Amino acid sequence: MATSTVPPASPAKVNRIGLQVLDYRGSKSTLCAGCGHNAISERIIEACYEMGVEPHRVAKLSGIGCSSKSPAYFLRSAYGLNAVHGRMPSIATGAMLANRHLIALGVSGDGDTASIGIGQFVHLMRRNMPLIYIIEDNGVYGLTKGQFSATADIGSKLKTGVVNDLPPIDTCALAILLGATYVARSFSGDKKQLSALLKGALAHRGTCMLDVISPCVTFNDHEGSTKSYSYVKDHDEPLADVNFVPYFEDIAVDYDPGTTTNITMHDGSHILLRKLEESYNPTNRTEALRLLTESRERGEIITGLFYVNPTQENFLDLLNVTDEPLATLPESKVRPPKEVLDEIMQDLM
């Protein structure tokens, strides 16, 4: 009998920069089992892996809350900063000013964004700073055990029976109104849509705002809640079927230009939106706002890419910031020579 040979171990699957999925994982999640946030972390890992994102270029930024803990649970070798409550936008802005080569990935919650952080949120949206802002939106404060946040729907009921009597802030409508250039809503349970939207965000050079409904299994997943798994599944109305084709792959997908919109992103990637119902133009801000208003009136949770503008000038270009990271400019570029000081002193004499 011939010598038996052990079949060679199949080489670990790697992405285009030679990293395994494992390299995009983080530490073990301490969130509740079944928390929507964990599913979002999985989609971030997947999107970064498939896009071949270099982890060291990623700045994971967050505020305070369950959502804001999650950056520890993906991209272990990236740089993380868990700031103070509601202030992730300013931290992200500062980091991007210091080093424009970074990929800023901000994770916030509905309380962290729409309640305590609404001031910084609206001003961030105005600037079109290149970054990704994800709201892990469950309409409730988890760490303090289940109080309403400002995205909770009117009439929604807490476990304790308390009914929310104020209207929600629609973070997507706000973001579109104020100037964000990539605005979408998704559902932590919709793997395909969320993954495509995240990849689209990674391909964009401007402010991406993704409101991801992410049910809280402990405090907001019961009958009467409008952010429970079952409620969202029943009321989710995807706007279009979202497909993402990265720049490093050929568009092999057959699509019908009559029913599918092809959006070319900043890096040459494509987002293909196959319309499910009526015709919708995601590059029209007014139409996007009308859609959000009407769907809210119908009681639908509409999801998908609402608005995109791949060519709008971003904040760093507006500021005319030099191409090298400011953080590491050499002394010769940041300290003017003695002659300059002499000239200024002479002028003050």
Added chain:
Amino acid sequence: MATTHVEMKEGELPSGRKKVVNNLSIQIATVNGSGSQTANTVLLRAIFQMGIPVSGKNLFPSNIAGLPTWFTIRASKDGYIARRKDNEYLVAMNPETAEEDVLALKPGAACIYDERLNLRRLRDDVVFYAVPFDRLVAPVCPDVRLRKLVRNMIYDGVLARLLGIDMEQLRIALRKQFRKKTKAVDLNFNAAQTGYDYATKTFEKRDPYSLEPLDETRGKIIIDGNSACALGALFAGVTVVTWYPITPSSTVCETLIEYMKQYRMDKETGKATFAIVQAEDELAAIGMVMGAGWAGARAMTATSGPGISLMAEFTGFGYYAEIPSVIFDIQRVGPSTGLPTRTAQGDVIKNALLSHGDTKHILLIPCSPEECFSLSIEAFDLAQELQTPVFVMSDLDLGMNNWMSDPFPYPEKPIARGKVLNAEEVRRLGGFARYKDVDGDGVGYRTLPGTPGPLAGYFTRGSGHNENANYSERPGDYVDNMDRLARKFETARMKAPKPLMMDKGRHEVAIIAYGTSHWAVMESLDQLKKEQEIEACYCRLRAYPFSREVFDFIHKHKRVYVVDQNRDAQMANLLRLELEADDVKKLRSIRHYDGLPVDARSITDGIVSQEAEN
């Protein structure tokens, strides 16, 4: 120097009064928004150009137009530049305050006033010079809209005549003010000349005060503290500036923007080697500084008391997460909105301990524009070396007033960026522990976001963490970390700028002061010696944490007077926290907190009365 200096005849003075040369304070009372700033600055500069040591203090309201403003110019042959309580000359332009201003004059003082105010009736022990401003301004300024602004130049001309200020110096000062706008120079100079001619024709000099050229200001510059801070930031290599407007700090960033646009554009690419963002509020301004400091930028913001209050949370984050950052606090009067346009040293304790928990911060305290420049540079270096927020503690008096100064020396030390590991170093080390005290100085090593390598990244958080920067609630990890931060503060104690001492040998009475109080203390030391034969030693603090020398100084003396421009003796109390019990008893307090810069007489009187109680 071309001179049109006017000699006064002795006989013109009232009998028994001696000429007083180069020793006077002029108070100019106007309405804010009336354009008096040009006239006042030009006057100050003209006296400076005559070689006479001079200082100017603008006492202005928190208002755009219509409320009283006083500008005080002090000329002193002895070089005293602190505020003085009383004035020899008053220019009364504001009907609202004129009576009160005249009644406050000391006997023998002189008053130039707008003829319509009819002030002469108020006193017979003051020398009055009535000037018909409106009648004089009309012919020199046909444009009615400009008259309100130009009419102030007339008092410059009248003062020039009465005090002996060289008109040519006024012209040079106007050119400095208006640069290439020759029309504006001519218009304003003509108004001054009109005032000068009117005074020549009309007035007999009846007061004893005059100015004569000296040679005490050669080679010096005139600059405000905020501009000096801006220059410090420019030469410190600042890269990210985020700010929110607030009096009296706004001109730090506004001036900096001008300098950066001029001197920090990359010549090859035409792009900015900096980013300046006006944030939506102070919460965001400090947040951006933290984000930028974390990512490796030399980042700063500038603000004042109310802004500092808003920045408290993030500053505590900066302390605990160890993020280099520089905060300029141009202090104004609190509590709350307080007196936004008046000066104080009211943020000492607040900033030293800003934010909840056991938090301590480094404060650098300049007393002059020169130190605004040098300590600003020092602040950026210390922030990066010690990986922590650093405050530059200026105040409204220093920040917004014009000061004489020696030209600033070019920084000798290269930019210090602290303990930053690059990709190769991390690889060679096989990773690193962000918060490990490798060198025993309490300062860990960091990497900058973007540094490649699977082991270079780390997680920064304001929540409990161990030396590997992992989340931890373990009691031991917490204590170790807090103890290391305390060790780092001891390193700061050694690295922060040392106090400056004047040891007079007799170790009875001593003064400790900081910031702008310095100038009044210097004058007070002379008063104490001349009037009371008290030879006091002096220690000027320049930083918190206090260095050992400060404690030794207190230990060596019997009675130590701490001068604070706040109600609660904040610096004295901050010292008490660290002193031995016997030394605590030596501390006495001189407090000044009426919103005006402290004057020498207040300090002298305060010390003399407490000495009498011995």
